[in-house]
Amino acid sequence: MNTNNNNNCPSFEELSAYFDSELDQFSLEYAHIQNCDKCQRELDAYTKVSVMLKEELSNSVPDDFSAHMINSLKRRRKRDSSVDVSPFGFFFKVAALLVLSGIIVVALIPHKSNIVQQQVSDTKVAPLIFLDKLTPSGSYTHSQLPPSRRSAAGASDSIDITNMMQVSTGQMGDENLYTSSENKDSVAVIHPKVKQVWSVDSLKHAEMQFAQFAEVAKFATNNSSITMTLKLSKKNLAQFVRNCKEDGFRLLSPSQPQPEQTHFAGNKNDSVLYTATFVQSE
Amino acid sequence: MTENAAEYDKKLISRLKLGDKSSFDELVVRYGAKAFQISFGLLSNRFDAEEVVQDAFMKVYTNIEKFRGDSSFTTWFYRIVTNLSRNKYHWHRRRGRDENVSISDNRFSGDGVQLDLEIPDRAFEPDRLLERIEAESTLMDAIKKLPEKFREVILLRHIEDMSYREIAGLLECELGTVKSRIARAREALKFKFAQAR
Numbered sequence: 001m002n003t004n005n006n007n008n009c010p011s012f013e014e015l016s017a018y019f020d021s022e023l024d025q026f027s028l029e030y031a032h033i034q035n036c037d038k039c040q041r042e043l044d045a046y047t048k049v050s051v052m053l054k055e056e057l058s059n060s061v062p063d064d065f066s067a068h069m070i071n072s073l074k075r076r077r078k079r080d081s082s083v084d085v086s087p088f089g090f091f092f093k094v095a096a097l098l099v100l101s102g103i104i105v106v107a108l109i110p111h112k113s114n115i116v117q118q119q120v121s122d123t124k125v126a127p128l129i130f131l132d133k134l135t136p137s138g139s140y141t142h143s144q145l146p147p148s149r150r151s152a153a154g155a156s157d158s159i160d161i162t163n164m165m166q167v168s169t170g171q172m173g174d175e176n177l178y179t180s181s182e183n184k185d186s187v188a189v190i191h192p193k194v195k196q197v198w199s200v201d202s203l204k205h206a207e208m209q210f211a212q213f214a215e216v217a218k219f220a221t222n223n224s225s226i227t228m229t230l231k232l233s234k235k236n237l238a239q240f241v242r243n244c245k246e247d248g249f250r251l252l253s254p255s256q257p258q259p260e261q262t263h264f265a266g267n268k269n270d271s272v273l274y275t276a277t278f279v280q281s282e
Numbered sequence: 283m284t285e286n287a288a289e290y291d292k293k294l295i296s297r298l299k300l301g302d303k304s305s306f307d308e309l310v311v312r313y314g315a316k317a318f319q320i321s322f323g324l325l326s327n328r329f330d331a332e333e334v335v336q337d338a339f340m341k342v343y344t345n346i347e348k349f350r351g352d353s354s355f356t357t358w359f360y361r362i363v364t365n366l367s368r369n370k371y372h373w374h375r376r377r378g379r380d381e382n383v384s385i386s387d388n389r390f391s392g393d394g395v396q397l398d399l400e401i402p403d404r405a406f407e408p409d410r411l412l413e414r415i416e417a418e419s420t421l422m423d424a425i426k427k428l429p430e431k432f433r434e435v436i437l438l439r440h441i442e443d444m445s446y447r448e449i450a451g452l453l454e455c456e457l458g459t460v461k462s463r464i465a466r467a468r469e470a471l472k473f474k475f476a477q478a479r
Contacts, residue, residue: 011465012465012466012468012469013461013462013465013466015465016461016464016465016468016469017446017461017465019468020439020445020446020464022445022446022461042472045472045475045476046468046472048472048475049421049468049471049472049475050440052421052475053421053425053436053440053471054440054441056421056422057319057322057323057437057440057441058319060318060319060322060328061315061318061319061322065314065315065318066310066311066314066315069310069314069332069335069336069339070307070310070311072336073306073310073336073339073340073343076336076340077340077343208350211351212296212299212350212351214296215296215300216300
């Protein structure tokens with residue numbers, strides 16, 4: 001140790017920054033501190049304070065703090081049953097469950113002659129979906145839907161999602177069986193396969209938005225578009241569409257899920273294979 | 283915070299977003315104790331600190347979807363802890379728990395060593411007994427007497443080993459301000475520590 005000790009010692013701010021490894025290593029102060037006894041004594045004092053502080057606060061934590069906190073939080077979540085991961089979180093949960101556990105969605109059908117069984121591909125465990133091919137294209141209220149379609153949708157009544165979300169879906173899939181109406185009172189019929197095209201101002205922004213889906217979705221990306229495929233429930237598809245709208249994405253396929261609608265037929269938990277392509281707007 | 287820890291946090295967050303509650307518990311195990319230390323350091327009250335940590339984790343739980351990962355989880359989480367601690371501190375002040383304590387910056391002299399705040403003596407009030415015991419530590423007493431803004435930076439620096447830049451981001455203030463506050467807080471604590479010996 002150099003015994004250099006002069007009046008050119010840096011300020012306590014510089015010394016403190018040195019202590020925290022935040023001082024420029026090439027500064028004059030840095031060189032001085034390394035060779036100054038007085039500064040080193042100051043640093044020793046800082047070290048003692050630091051050790052004491054950590055020790056004191058560490059000792060303040062009860063031994064069983066983590067376990068106690070986990071239990072308290074569990075009780076609190078239970079007590080406040082409205083507290084759950086947000087609807088979008090629910091989306092993840094449902095989507096993940098569908099992907100990971102491969103829940104098979106089988107709709108009851110009254111007349112086998114009127115249906116075709118379609119296996120949704122592109123998933124590890126493909127669910128079985130029944131489609132009513134005989135239902136003509138058009139817009140329907142739920143009561144106007146053919147009984148077989150209502151039954152195939154897996155619910156006896158439509159689902160009012162007015163307070164749940166602003167959008168509903170009425171995707172036709174490849175076969176264009178149905179078209180949704182912009183009438184808010186109509187019921188959207190959600191096909192088990194939905195494809196949409198969105199226009200976005202920034203693909204990079206969209207990419208960031210969808211990074212969180214990495215574990216549940218498949219992506220195909222090029223310079224001008226991002227295509228995302230994932231499985232989710234009808235309810236969460238509607239939620240997803242709403243979020244896209246809120247993020248400023250513009251739907252380029254108006255015959256597909258309609259943000260204006262507030263009802264959709266069938267079971268909200270029915271699985272939908274959703275493919276969305278996001279293209280850069282000009 | 284190491285890169286590995288940050289990466290692991292990201293995985294936990296992803297799992298939590300998928301509804302995996304065990305990952306939430308894991309976050310509690312990883313950060314609960316440190317959050318408690320920070321809050322306890324800010325509030326000098328064990329029960330308040332515990333409540334703050336619980337509230338902070340509930341906020342994490344309910345708002346996890348809003349967390350985009352632009353900053354690290356720890357920055358986000360400790361910002362919640364700090365803000366909740368601030369709220370509680372000011373809530374108590376407004377309601378007179380520490381009505382005799384003025385903790386304005388004016389009390390803190392430019393050299394950072396003259397801390398002449400007066401703590402009301404309530405040693406014989408049963409509900410204050412534990413707090414008094416907790417405050418018996420000279421160092422803790424000194425921390426308690428630090429201005430709020432100084433306490434925040436020194437605790438984040440020492441408990442979580444945050445860099446000045448991280449602290450500046452968390453508290454939304456200038457880097458130089460962080461540097462200055464840490465130095466002044468450290469000087470004050472050093473002074474108090476030396477006095478006690």
